[in-house]
Amino acid sequence: MAGNGKDRRLHARTTTTPAYFRFRRSSLFLLSILVLLGIFTVALFLSQRQISAVDRDPFSRSQLFQVSEEKLWGSSLGYGYHPCAKPTSKYSAPEDWDRYITVKSNGGLNQMRTGISDMVAVARLMNATLVVPQLDKRSFWQDTSTFEDIFDEAYFIETLKGDIRVVKELPKELESAPRARKHFTSWSGSAYYEEIARLFKDNKVIHVPKSDSRLANNDLPLDIQRLRCRTLYQALRFASPIETLGKKLVAQLQSKGRYIALHLRYEKDMLSFTGCTYGLTDQEAEELKVMRENTNHWKMKGINSTEQRIGGFCPLTPKEVGIFLQALGYPKSTWIYLAAGEIYGGDAYLSDLRSYFPNLVTKVCLFSF
Structure with a gap:
């Protein structure tokens, strides 16, 4: 199951998940959740103007983004956050209510x-x-x-x-x-x-x-x-079979060296729900529109795709993600694990990302090695 739901909103409104964990490289259980189920989503938002600029002039990328090796791969151990799950001394035991x-x-x-x-x-x-x-x-x-x-x-x-x-x-x-x-x-x-x-x-x-x-x-x-x-x-x-599978995936990725777990948010339902059709063909845009109109529990029907993108409510295209990661300084040899459902358009759009990072794999690919 991929982590992309129908409870998304067309306008940004932050919902904060409680900070509980510190990231540790040795935590296979945590990594299995992040990698296998797409809960760890890399936040990749870049303005259209910058993306267009670096796409036209690849040599400008290092000037736009100068990220150190330590920041690219290092861990701040939670940015100072710490577990906050234990009840306070005033917390009382629950009552057995018959409702x-x-x-x-x-x-x-x-x-x-x-x-x-x-x-x-x-x-x-x-x-x-x-x-x-x-x-x-x-x-x-x-x-x-x-x-x-x-x-x-x-x-x-x-x-x-x-x-x-x-x-x-x-x-x-x-x-x-x-x-x-x-x-x-x-x-x-x-x-x-x-x-x-x-x-x-x-x-x-x-x-x-x-x-x-x-x-x-x-x-x-x-x-x-x-x-x-x-x-x-x-x-x-998670149930034992999922944990076991997650550990196997992590072991495969760790055997390759450093890697990124990436969720593109570029599945068919995501694009249809948000009305984001930038870079798609007219036929694909129409297909997404029909899907949105035929899904009764999606309340928003008439959506202006251009306004959505300008407002920052759309995911980057796979190509833009490749430009962004390369501009940050990730080498072409970086392994990228695609923690997502089926990407809309399939290889036709993933090929752009793969041109920047050939070592692009899914869970299916990992088990074929």
């Missing part, structure tokens, strides 16, 4: 992980039992995986027992009971969820159709933010 929240976690894998951590925090705020979330089945890639296929379900339940009560499914007597259906308003604070909890007066179950509540940066209590951290970086451990 439940069910949720469908929408979007790509990274969005689902963040959404699940939000729903754990919401359950705590509303003093409710959380039923193990269902994963998105409506996405572009039509993945049928369940929670336990992707995550260690038993570990998830056990790890959070000091925070909230998590159950695999609703009690039998509540399976057919009426449920209050509620789309939570994004970026809401504690008072909002305390108000929403009144729905439990008439219903024992609240169903949440989407998990993208986006609880970051809205003055939640410190212990609730730390609970999100514990969920995201501790409780949501």
Whole structure:
């Protein structure tokens, strides 16, 4: 499953994931997550003017960007951030409330992980039992995986027992009971969820159709933010087959030397949803437009691609990414692991990036070595 979801917004609005980890080269588990599932996304934004300039004059690149070898490959060990997941001394054990929240976690894998951590925090705020979330089945890639296929379900339940009560499914007597259906308003604070909890007066179950509540940066209590951290970086451990596969991928990459894990954000659904068609043919642009118009749960239909790009809401093209990385000083011999879904246009567009960095590989390529 690739980490590119439908809960993207056309206009930038920052959602901050809690800082929990320090980067360590020896951490194979962390790297397996970053590399295999595309959670580690290289932020590659450059103005059109600069890209055009360096494309016309390759010799100007070293003058635009003079990045030292240490900055290219070094690690600052988290820029001074440190783990912030332990509860404070004022944090109390959860109460066993006989009311439940069910949720469908929408979007790509990274969005689902963040959404699940939000729903754990919401359950705590509303003093409710959380039923193990269902994963998105409506996405572009039509993945049928369940929670336990992707995550260690038993570990998830056990790890959070000091925070909230998590159950695999609703009690039998509540399976057919009426449920209050509620789309939570994004970026809401504690008072909002305390108000929403009144729905439990008439219903024992609240169903949440989407998990993208986006609880970051809205003055939640410190212990609730730390609970999100514990969920995201501790409780949501991947299933053993995924961890094993991730370690194999990392080992293959490490055998090549230094490498970059890169997510282009250039899949068909991403471009269609955002209306970004720069560099595509008229036929491809029309195909993306039709896809957007036919996807009912995408609310924005008429989008001006030029305005999107000028506003900074579009990903760089694979060619622009190659120009950018080369301008920073990465040598042509650099190995680049493409941590993404199928790139729109396939080799026709990847060939531009490959012309700058021939050692461009995917997980499929790695296992063919």
